[in-house]
Amino acid sequence: MSMPVPPLRRLHQVPRHLLVCEKGHLRHPRSRHAAHVRDHAYSCRVSFLIPECGILPEVLKSTIADVGEYYLVRNLSVHELVAHEFIDAFVKKGSCYALTYNTKIDQDNTAALLPNGKLMLSVDKDTYEELGLQGHPSRYSGKKVMRYIITIDLTDSGFHPDSKKHKRVLWALKEKKPLKFDFLLAWYNTGAEGSTLMSYFSKNQIKALKPKITISTLRDLQCPVLQSNELHGKPEESCSTEELFEWLGAVWNQVSLDNKSSSFLSTYCCPQPNTVVEKAFLCTITGFIIPEKIIQLLEQLCCYFGEPKLAYWLTLTVHGFADSPVSWRESEHGFHKGGENLYNFVIFRNLDYWLQMAVGTNDDCPP
């Protein structure tokens, strides 16, 4: 009897994950940092860490308080997002973001509206066959396809109210297989006048929510020494990006950094070389945060280094939703054992930046 791969060998393999690092300068005319932020549409948590900072400057405080509210609508039918009143009022005037709430990407149907006007439906096999709209199989589904992705371009010129396409989509979503979800909505208005989301969905139970902000200060924190032009670190002089990424994860999860012999939870040590900072400022904003606000926050953090400061660098981390159907632009996002899709900026005093983008198993490489 032939022996297949010995089962234990598989135990040493970790699920596939990817970390992409990029370096640049924030004031360079061709810097792509804003483009990367804009491509990542759905963020659920934004956190930043500033070493050697005890109190936040007023400008940053007001930027955080101004992150803007988002809306939760219960039991909204998807065909209402395809209605032309909605498209003309919100999708075409500004950037409209919508994501289903309380749905798991690997088990249930999910829907998402991207700011470029594309409605992505990630449905399971039964729903796809009942719905009757054209889609393609998910890339992470294996030989027996269990999940399909349907993309509907709402701003397409062929999608006007009398077209066959629009009629078919409306028929499928209204009569053939009505889909109803709880949606998280946000709208970035480019200044045009018109109705707001609250008034448009006043018939459904729409609720306006403000993002939650938590602030803390850490004392005597070990921080790695970094040099902005050394991505891979120089032995004895600076740490590499991978070491920084791990250290940052340890700090945010409150893992102790000194490998005490009495601790059974972790043997993690702060990477060498490191310095001890007296205090560090941590702030976390949780909610449905849109990229435009993150760009504003990024700008304000750059201005932090406008005055001389003790810190050499600060970090801004943005986590995407684990259950969103897309990660960057329109690349499909899946959930195997974890649905992480996050990016991290490290901004140096001289306004150089490192950008690290990390994804989990069922994901494409970030751009």
Next chain:
Amino acid sequence: MAGFADLSLPQGLDKKSLQSLLEAAAHLGYSAVALNHVVDFKEKKQEIVKPVSPSELFPSLPIVQGTSKRIKVLTRLTLVVSDPSHCNLLRSTSANIRLYDIIAVFPKTEKLFHIACTTLDVDLVCINVTEKLPFYFRRPPVNMAIDRGIYFELLYSPAIKDSTMRRYTISNAISLMQICKGKNIVISSAAERPLELRGPYDVANLGLLFGLSESEAKAAVSTNCRATILHGETRKSACGVVYTVKKPRKVEEEETPLPACKKAKTQA
């Protein structure tokens, strides 16, 4: 990727423990569970009773954590067979058997395993995890079962309770994997208490220990369970395509009189 399901929760407990088991399963993220009624023919002749309807047992089902849907409860029957004459019950068109959503068989000898995989009309074949296998798996019946859409079930709660059973679970599972190459496996608990239930991602990790690949292990808790449930549903239909549903009697309306020639055509 379907919702996670646990196809083996014991039915013989009292209502309160069942309710707490259901809540634990919903909290862990299972979208569907099956209440298992075990019939062992070694004891005196037992009658197959009608399945208890879940809507009678549980007036309100808990909501699955992370979604807004309620957990689905199905009924399942497991026959423990140690003699070929016990299989006659499955061949007879007993009305009560048809009322169960899933039918499983637990063969105790090699001949019965062969019969279960090749001819019996069941959805699941249970693999013994509590003692050393009395027979070796062979490729022909296992391949026939895979072709027929029958799934092999492994339990994990005996492994939680006792370390000897843990060894048997892993060794039996690995010998099954060498023959079936990871296809058509369903892993379920036979948890009698909420503490013996494990979350679906943990059970998928357990599948890695048995030799499954990452995607096969996750499918063992989700996609394969969905396929088993659908296989059970086809038993209630003709060829898996045609369903019959009892229609409420409506008052017959007056038929509009059709022209005579048209009537003749429809009767042809």
